[in-house]
């Protein structure tokens with residue numbers, strides 16, 4: 001056993017209707033301190049992989065295993081996985097009418113603390129914590145008292161996801177298209193925050209379509225998905241090649 005290992009996925013096969021396999025045998029190993037990126041055409045299975053790791057109930061694992069810190073998570077509920085340190089930032093963050101953002105964040109934060117036998121923070125102490133953290137993602141303070149994601153711009157929703165990632169201090173942060181719909185300033189702010197979040201005991205899995213995010217967060221590995229499989233793994237150079245030649249580049253390399 002390698003204690004540097006945060007995530008180990010072995011032969012992961014996933015379906016949603018017991019018929020079609022959306023993931024067809026994914027193998028992936030992520031060590032502490034590493035940043036991995038997943039790229040691939042629309043519909044190649046990137047979000048399915050993210051949701052299967054996070055434990056989305058709709059995605060049934062029919063074969064294989066998911067280990068977090070050497071613990072088998074394959075059949076754990078999403079909430080348990082989250083408490084154990086898996087964080088998924090959604091591609092499309094949901095609006096929650098009637099629930100204000102700071103209450104929502106405190107609930108998530110305290111439920112995590114409680115599950116890990118830590119003391120919960122009272123509203124005032126939490127407010128202090130979240131105020132400091134929200135400044136670093138360049139979030140206005142009124143944004144904390146508004147309803148979760150309601151009327152937030154695309155960029156604000158993404159920043160809110162990054163704020164949650166930071167608060168929950170997750171071991172493995174999975175960021176699904178965190179860069180989509182962001183202007184260049186918001187992209188840089190988010191990239192800076194992700195780089196600051198990164199340390200020697202956590203890991204980050206970034207799903208993206210574009211090299212531009214990877215100019216700011218340089219991944220150790222880039223994996224390319226196609227039709228439910230990882231078809232290529234390389235270093236950060238591959239992102240530039242894809243930008244230049246498109247996904248046919250991978251096809252050509254795999255033919256060699």
Ligand code: ADP
Nearest residue numbers: 016022040041042043044045046047048049058
């Ligand atoms: P990506 O994130 O790479 O664009 P997805 O993982 O979202 O791709 O989708 C992979 C494939 O699985 C697609 O063909 C998609 O239509 C299908 N799929 C994913 N989720 C569902 C779902 N909830 N219901 C039906 N099909 C789904």
Ligand code: MG
Nearest residue numbers: 046047048091
């Ligand atoms: Mg997707």
